[in-house]
Amino acid sequence: xxxxxxxxxxxxxxxxxxxxxxTICPYCAVGCGTIAYVHGSGGLNTTNTVIHVEGDSDSPIxxxxxCPKGASQMQLAISPRLRHQPLLRExxxxxxxxxxxxxxxxxxxxxxxxxRDSSFVERDDEGRTVNRADGIAWVGSATVSNEDxxxxxxxxxxxxxxxxxxxxRI
Numbered sequence: 001x002x003x004x005x006x007x008x009x010x011x012x013x014x015x016x017x018x019x020x021x022x023t024i025c026p027y028c029a030v031g032c033g034t035i036a037y038v039h040g041s042g043g044l045n046t047t048n049t050v051i052h053v054e055g056d057s058d059s060p061i062x063x064x065x066x067c068p069k070g071a072s073q074m075q076l077a078i079s080p081r082l083r084h085q086p087l088l089r090e091x092x093x094x095x096x097x098x099x100x101x102x103x104x105x106x107x108x109x110x111x112x113x114x115x116r117d118s119s120f121v122e123r124d125d126e127g128r129t130v131n132r133a134d135g136i137a138w139v140g141s142a143t144v145s146n147e148d149x150x151x152x153x154x155x156x157x158x159x160x161x162x163x164x165x166x167x168x169r170i
Contacts, residue, residue: 014052022145026076027069027073027141031061033061034066035054037051119135133160134162137165
């Protein structure tokens with residue numbers, strides 16, 4: 001009795017109605033391509049859930065293979081410890097508190113602007129126009145595409161940042 005067709009049918013059923021998302025492994029600077037399968041219609045009685053993650057065989061970086069960390073990335077997405085709200089710890093406090101996304105984005109934008117304003121250098125010691133913010137640095141993420149990294153770098157340069165690096169190069 002040959003069980004291979006039965007095993008193949010079970011494998012197909014697991015992701016049959018799932019939506020496929022091509023993404024990049026979040027763990028290191030290699031940037032391996034992965035496919036995440038999400039099940040759930042988003043209706044009232046359903047919850048979108050990652051049900052399977054595998055290497056993307058079309059990726060020129062990893063050709064469908066994943067290291068042990070990459071192969072376990074589904075656990076990152078479905079962990080009960082995963083936070084869905086930003087946390088804030090006030091200066092001098094030892095306690096974290098949940099804040100909403102609008103508050104967090106406004107807080108970050110204000111801190112960024114204040115740091116930029118306080119460290120902005122319009123001219124160097126020789127009178128040359130430099131227009132840079134020496135008080136902020138940016139390190140890019142290995143999980144963004146080349147196009148995203150280009151846009152982020154251009155944005156940070158437009159803000160006056162001179163200290164920019166990328167995790168894939170470090």
